[in-house]
Amino acid sequence: MTQPPPPPNQPPGPPPGGFGAPQDPTPGGFGAPTPPPQPPAQPYGYPQPGQPPAQPPAQPYGYPQQPTQPMQPMQQPPYGYPTQPPAPPGPYAPQYQQAPPPAPGGGKKLSAQLQIVIAAVVAVALLIGGGLWYANSGGGDEGTEAKGSSGAATGGKDGGANGLGGGGKEKVPANTKSRMAFQLPTPVVPDVTDVSGSWVTDKAFVKAGLNSVVGYDLDKGTVLWTLPLTGQVCGASRHMTADHKVPILFEATKRVPPRYYQPCTEVGLLDLTTGKLVWSTSLTGATAGDKKIAFGEVTLHGQTVAAGGMDGGAAFDLANGNPRWKPQVDAGDCEDLGYGGGDGGLVAVRKCGSYDDPTITIQNLNPMTGAPISQYKMPPGVDYASVVSTKPLVVAADVADAAGDGSAVSDFFSIDEKTGKLKAKITADSTRYAARCRTTKVEACTGALVGNGRLYLPTEEHDGTTGEYGDETNEIVAFDLANGNPVPEKTDAGDGWNLVPLRMDGGNIIAYKAPPYDKGGQVVSIDGGTMKSTLLLENPSDKPNRDAETSFSLSGAEYRYANGRLFISEMLLSKSRTETSSTFKRYLVVAFSTAG
Template sequence: MTQPPPPQQPPNDPFRKEQPQDAPPPAGAFGPPPPPLPAAPPAPPAYGQQPYAQPPFGAQQQPQYGQAPGPQYPYGYPQGYPQPPAAQPFPQAAGRGKLDSPVVWIITAAVVVIALVIGGGILYTASDDGGGDRNTTADGRKGVGADGGQDKGGSGLGEPGQEKVPANTSAKAAFQLAAPKVAKKNVDSVRGSWLTDRTYAKAGVGKIVGYDPATGKKTWTLPLPGQTCGGTQDVTKDALAAVVSEDAARPADGSHRTCSRITLFDVNTGKKVWTKSVGSGTKAIPFEELSFSGDTLAVGGGLRGGAALDVRTGKVLWQPMTGSCEDVGYAGGAQLVTVRTCGDYGHERYEAQLLDPKTGRPKWTYQLAADVESAKVLSTDPVVIGVGRGDNAAGTVSGILSMDQSGRLVTEIPVDDEKYDFDCEVGRVDGCQKIVVGNGRVYLATRQHDGGGDIGTTNEIVSYDLRSGKPTGDRADGGGFGIFPVRMDGGNVLAYKDDPYGKGARIVSIDPRSMKQTTLLRTPTTESVMRALSSMVVGRTGSEVRYSNGRLFLGKSLISAPYAKDVKDYTAIAFVAGG
């Protein structure tokens, strides 16, 4: 299908001069107009290729933490046209590489042992090999759990959703946050964003800033000792969130500092509740992931250590014991799940545990198959684990394990990486996008393909039953858009839709029974907005999608110097329905 030629002149948008991040930006401003686009883009590529020099859904791959991102192409940059030069490689910071690296595994495991021995940390008293009920057989794929377990994987289609359809789903570009200046070859972290009814909070470089979600007016600033490394994905009922940051500002060369300062803060007011490090003296443990489970904040740092803190006081409740197994990370929510690695180098095996958040004691332990090389927690209630095998195991999922409440494997769903499109962050247990669990099902996005006719490229959301492991027949079509699930809203699936050819982006609610899509928000389709959307790497590693009550916020976690002087970069953009 041949696409219509793009306009030769910028549309009559109110392109106003953008404001710095610390100033309230004007509504709908996305910087000066870009240069004219080529006369006509080529025909859409064949199945498996993207129409422009960017990943699916109109966004490029965001780099891993500690790696320089590639160039950000303007919206509509077709294949075959001259492209900007790639960003220069950024030296990997020590201790933040791929967890599967032999050197990192050996060194960090030794550091954790030394730190905990010297620091005299609080250790839970479960036995070294896990304790609790051990549900496994020799190959790790099946097991017999304790009596009384009840599988929630096949129950019902959930409660009604809370998100209502706005009176006017057409949204205005409410505001944008301009990215601060970044030195060449450096990559700065702005990881973390949180949303309440009153405040949208976004991490900046060495700080968190609160904004009025409707206007973008700055309401508070919380200084941090250094750049952010990770944050809770959720906000408590009391509007509390937590972030881990580096312990000091980075030097001019961009070298990373230790990610050891944990800060709990009030999202509505910006008030710091407490801040602390875990360890002894200069031996503070570095962390990357934080997750709430009840009144417990669990923090994980790969093989470098973990801890659980009381949300109210910051008191350390427990730390994992040293021994033949190490906690890799934690995922919270209704329950607390950890992924562990056990055994000597070259003979490691992964296992999953359901923990008591207050004590750290395992309620059950499930040993994964010997060929599993990475594990991600996709859901904690029911417990659903994504496992990776093969050369690219750390950033992908090749199988989905559905567990019952006793820790017994219900079924394993094979996942073809060439068929499904998801993104799991290397080195993090709770870091997969475009896979959500609800209604006793797991919902996945397929890869883009030729939709036939006038549709062009498209994809779908499909699901598998967590009890039988079989496809359910559910199918939500992109209809010419790229589509992927963002989160559950009761029993409904909230999904993000995007089209790189100029139809804008949408948030839709999918009914689990009929798979009918109801539009909740539609972004403007002006060229300035499309360029901004294209730069936000939506759905890729490190991207942040927050939607509530007719308000959509898209954020980045990493920023670098733009490849050209006239390219505008943002840390976040906001849309409000009713425009």
């Protein structure tokens, strides 16, 4: 059939000038004269009071460091209170496992009342000595960078009990104590096999398997339906339609030795209720020549299915699979690497230029034609970018390989999706944050959530209040997307627990709490405004259940929670991970339920 013309979305060339992340300020020297008294020191995770004029106030653990700004001299915090921990030296530890050095003095947590008093005092001090630091983004548009001189609350309507949050669909069950609903063993695979893709409907838990997709009963794990495919699932949308349809990618033929590889060329729309393919298709020509175009990921917005990869991007009509556009040979060597979807819009990450010196542009698209509505050119040093949210538009990138830890995130960019102007850039120190993105995927970030005009991030684990082995903990903190400043509210996991944000539920955050060695995990709902948490589910603490729950890697599994049920499933299988013994078992899926 006649293909539509390519969208006019070639971005302009890169802007002049370089880009560089600001460096942490140099600490003040020893022996300086004693300055006047200051407000009390802050609890761990909150902004520290100001230092002598040569140094800005320290930021809470997990917040970006700020550039130097003059401030009124203040006294050092009293001995025994926590101060800003330095960034840990040396190589990066695995996600959710790195613990920064303990705060000097071994201070204890302050009471809630004292924290409120302290926050009020600091807010006054910030109004006196604070200010905002504005800088050019380096990408052709001006915006506010997250380098406020104070690092404390943004104030105004975004502080405290501010009307944010709430409106979620998840309700507290009559009994939050869960039971093990079912376990599914791992299938035997001859090589590394990606089984990413899982969804929950009102009738089934659906999981990508080997050359198939399978629907399971929510409470018993019995097979409701099986969809055989020509090859392995190689891409799955995180978004579904209101009537439970999702786009998937799969291979045209089954994998065979010795390579166990097939190109990811088939695009299909799966009905999660019936277990049937509504349609499937593939494209040829353009950048792939006579071969089928290979894709790496797929997403959904409205009536458009969009797939991207190293061969470029294409879009299809949700109803019948007819192509809306497909990759075209471009004089500027430009192509869509992938798309972010969801209810908010359709956003392309577009690359132009050579592999060694690319220009990356973020384009908000007309989903019917592919024409750009607005665009923002990423700063030099960005080779790839990931879409965290399409509305409000938030993009993550590793600028000039500053992350250095494999997380692919050094900065978050808050962009006006209507105009393409940068609103704020939030620098996220990879030693302090646990958010991660996949470098070759546009829509594959974990740990970062957007809602209520805020960006929510988990911190890396650090010592708890006792400083003893096994009491490591973390927090979920938030930033205002309008200006990039941190907000005062945060949620503490508690000693021995690790908070992992999963998804937004209205204005609330659904988070999984990885347990200490002697307890079962929990699911909580966190109010996105006050950051107060409510228990939704608590798993059994006996050893068999704990062993099953903790057999999954926090950064290598899919966690799905809905209506009192938690499903944990593998994303990647290998021969070694599917081999089990009588003392150590691995599972494809484990499910916990508060129902019944």
